[in-house]
Amino acid sequence: MRISESNKLEKIIIVGDRVLIKPKTSREQTRSGLYLPPGVQEKEKVQEGYVMKVGPGYPMPADYGFEDEVLGDEEQKQVRYLPLQIKEGDLAIYLQRDAIEINYLSEKYYIVPQSAVLMLVREEDL
Numbered sequence: 001m002r003i004s005e006s007n008k009l010e011k012i013i014i015v016g017d018r019v020l021i022k023p024k025t026s027r028e029q030t031r032s033g034l035y036l037p038p039g040v041q042e043k044e045k046v047q048e049g050y051v052m053k054v055g056p057g058y059p060m061p062a063d064y065g066f067e068d069e070v071l072g073d074e075e076q077k078q079v080r081y082l083p084l085q086i087k088e089g090d091l092a093i094y095l096q097r098d099a100i101e102i103n104y105l106s107e108k109y110y111i112v113p114q115s116a117v118l119m120l121v122r123e124e125d126l
Helices: 038-042
Strands: 018-023 046-054 058-060 080-082 091-095 100-104 107-113 117-121
Touching: 018 091, 046 107, 091 107
Parallel strands: none
Antiparallel strands: 018 046, 018 107, 046 091, 058 080, 091 117, 100 107
16 A cells, blocks of 8 residues: 555654755756766755645744733743745745755655745646
């Protein structure tokens, strides 16, 4: 039984402003017809790949309204996040130097902060 891409990634939790990107398979042949070794394209400054998972975003500071505070109140306030512009399924163009390569279940992925993503291509159903 083959496990789908989304099922095998469901246990992964991306934190903060980071995204999990699966690199797009690149051509081994250049436009002029030269064949490049696999490591050459990975060293390029700009890469592209599909966004597989997205973190919750930038944490927002808690509202410390002292007038509403009750001494001894043990209630924990929920952390709020400013969501990211990136969505799962987007094609992301990102800076390779800021990406962290990981191997998960024999697949190569990159963890990239949103600040390293230069452009998104989103195919939305209108």
